[in-house]
Amino acid sequence: MFSLKEEDIAKKKILDCPAGACSFTATGSEKGIDITASDIAYHFPVEQLNEKGSEDILHIDETMSKVTEAYNWDFHENIAELVKHRKRALYTCTNHMSKFPRQYVAATLPSLPFTEEEFDITLSAHFLFTYSNQLDFKFHLDTIKELLRVTKEEVRIFPLVDLEGKKSRYLNVLREELKNDAIWIEEKVAYEFQKNAHTMLRLKKV
Known part of the structure; x- marks a missing residue:
């Protein structure tokens, strides 16, 4: 879903946020990749x-x-x-x-307990845009700016549609709001499980 190969991230420091209960951090770590997962769920045992x-x-x-x-x-x-x-x-x-509990950091967006540009690449799946009807525009903007703050190279967000498969109504306004923070690239990917959920957003730091 992020159009990444193992060699693309092998020497990078990666943040997965929000990571949930997925196996990306565990699987990547076994291959020697430096990955940190962060999620509100990690406040709990x-x-x-x-x-x-x-x-x-x-x-x-x-x-x-x-x-x-x-x-x-x-x-x-x-x-x-x-x-x-x-x-x-x-x-x-x-x-x-x-x-390896230290690789799983509890955090409540839109605030993250990381330093500026601590990670090379940040990946964020099935949260922003997916819940456009539950999370308002300000939350999206604040969260993306926070993800950019802790990232040195680029933030990748997937997908760009809501739970109904409709393109998020926040995209155009966010593109304008973030024009001084990052280069906005919408890129189709090979993965599509939810119908119409086949595009990711790449925000390259300027």
């Missing part, structure tokens, strides 16, 4: 994160069948495969977090 993640996966299993037409099933062949993938990611994440 890993046992609670595992419990909440398991509940969310159960919710997916119960509700996804009602909206299967809103998704492309090329990457995940069916709901059972999606659930299996999510369970594996949750286990990998919480197991790694138990062993």
Whole structure:
């Protein structure tokens, strides 16, 4: 979803925010990549994160069948495969977090406990723009500026559509607001699970 190869980030310092209960930090770390995950969920013990993640996966299993037409099933062949993938990611994440808790930093956006340009690249998936109906314009602007503050090279955000698959209404105004902070690049990617969610935003620091 971010159009990145392993060699693109091998010598970079990466921030995943908000990271949730995904396996990116654990898997990347095993390959020697310097990754830090940050999320509001990390305020809670890993046992609670595992419990909440398991509940969310159960919710997916119960509700996804009602909206299967809103998704492309090329990457995940069916709901059972999606659930299996999510369970594996949750286990990998919480197991790694138990062993290496310092790589998982609790934070409540739009504020991050990191220094200026502490990371080379920041990745942010399925949060900004996805929840355009729940998170207002100011939150989006403040959060993106904060992600840019802690990033040296670029911030990548995926996708650019809301939960209904519609392009976020904040995009055009944000582009204008951020014109002095970063170069705005919208780039189509190979990954598309939610229909119309096939474009990421690259914000290259100026």
